[in-house]
Amino acid sequence: MARPKIALIGGGQIGGVLAQLCALRELGDVVLFDIVENMPQGKTLDIAEAAPVDGFDVSVTGTNTYEDIAGANVVIVTAGLPRKPGMSRDDLIGVNSKIMTSVAEGIRDNAPDAFVIIISNPLDAMVTLCQKVTGFPSSRVMGQAGVLDSARFQAFIAWELGVSVKDVNAMTLGGHGDTMVPLVRYASVNGIPVLELLEQKYGSAEKANEVMTAMVERTKAAGGEVVKLLGNGSAFYSPASSAVAMAESILRDQKRVLPVCALLNGEFGVDGFYVGVPCVLGSDGIEKIIEFKLDATEQALMDNSVEAVKELVGSMNL
Numbered sequence: 001m002a003r004p005k006i007a008l009i010g011g012g013q014i015g016g017v018l019a020q021l022c023a024l025r026e027l028g029d030v031v032l033f034d035i036v037e038n039m040p041q042g043k044t045l046d047i048a049e050a051a052p053v054d055g056f057d058v059s060v061t062g063t064n065t066y067e068d069i070a071g072a073n074v075v076i077v078t079a080g081l082p083r084k085p086g087m088s089r090d091d092l093i094g095v096n097s098k099i100m101t102s103v104a105e106g107i108r109d110n111a112p113d114a115f116v117i118i119i120s121n122p123l124d125a126m127v128t129l130c131q132k133v134t135g136f137p138s139s140r141v142m143g144q145a146g147v148l149d150s151a152r153f154q155a156f157i158a159w160e161l162g163v164s165v166k167d168v169n170a171m172t173l174g175g176h177g178d179t180m181v182p183l184v185r186y187a188s189v190n191g192i193p194v195l196e197l198l199e200q201k202y203g204s205a206e207k208a209n210e211v212m213t214a215m216v217e218r219t220k221a222a223g224g225e226v227v228k229l230l231g232n233g234s235a236f237y238s239p240a241s242s243a244v245a246m247a248e249s250i251l252r253d254q255k256r257v258l259p260v261c262a263l264l265n266g267e268f269g270v271d272g273f274y275v276g277v278p279c280v281l282g283s284d285g286i287e288k289i290i291e292f293k294l295d296a297t298e299q300a301l302m303d304n305s306v307e308a309v310k311e312l313v314g315s316m317n318l
């Protein structure tokens with residue numbers, strides 16, 4: 001049986017890490033596409049030459065030709081500009097929607113059966129555009145944001161409580177922007193509410209709420225925190241890891257429940273827009289959107305986030 005094939009569109013910072021992670025995990029043969037001549041060939045040659053050291057048996061190649069992505073099972077898109085310090089993700093919409101249109105055409109024409117995971121920002125708008133241009137079913141076109149936003153939230157909680165990241169469960173919903181919704185009520189350490197553990201640590205509910213609010217705010221601004229420190233470009237290790245988790249769940253039919261930017265059809269009161277929600281990811285792509293009850297405060301935050309997504313998507317005049 002042929003190995004699965006993973007095409008990566010965009011061979012920049014995230015694309016390079018994606019290629020290496022896919023190879024290390026032997027998810028399948030990797031093709032890295034970029035418009036810059038020689039660069040994807042150079043990066044993948046470098047990665048492939050580590051195969052004897054790391055012991056992975058997959059091929060990793062670079063290309064400037066869309067025909068080479070033919071037969072890809074999964075395509076991960078990072079093509080587009082990253083933000084600079086002081087920019088919001090939304091500031092990228094003009095330039096990145098042009099790039100996304102050409103990328104989506106390339107995928108539509110050369111890998112018509114692929115599952116597509118978008119990372120390019122502004123995420124919610126870029127996924128919407130990609131689905132429109134490819135015409136692929138929405139179960140096959142999705143965005144990576146929630147896995148990373150949730151991972152950041154989980155990391156902050158683990159560091160605060162001095163427990164393993166493996167035992168922290170927490171999730172964000174909504175758009176991938178300043179309005180994202182880290183869910184406080186469901187954040188737990190092996191099922192024990194984080195707020196209760198914070199209250200034990202600090203001795204008062206008031207202080208626990210204060211510390212939690214600070215972690216929520218840090219989560220919402222976490223991408224910008226990295227952008228500011230880097231001085232040039234945006235986060236690339238963690239977005240790559242997050243997209244690989246999604247690709248792996250699809251390719252290995254793991255049926256993981258991950259927050260995914262998915263097209264909603266009435267769930268959470270949203271119709272016809274891409275928003276971050278928990279989904280079951282398996283060999284059919286988005287196999288199920290998991291809806292659950294939000295309280296009034298959470299629903300209001302979700303509605304606010306959806307409004308921001310609608311405004312952003314509306315500005316593309318699709």
Ligand code: APR
Pocket residue numbers: 009010011012013014015033034035036078079080081082083092096099102103119120121122233234235236239
């Ligand atoms: N087709 C394919 N690749 C393209 C195109 C195009 N039309 N236009 C630009 N690219 C490539 C660039 O040549 C570059 O190699 O996209 C790559 C982007 O890489 P980086 O600039 O290093 O950006 P990166 O940090 O990888 O982020 C990519 O993901 O998280 C988002 O906001 C981020 O939108 C940005 C994207």
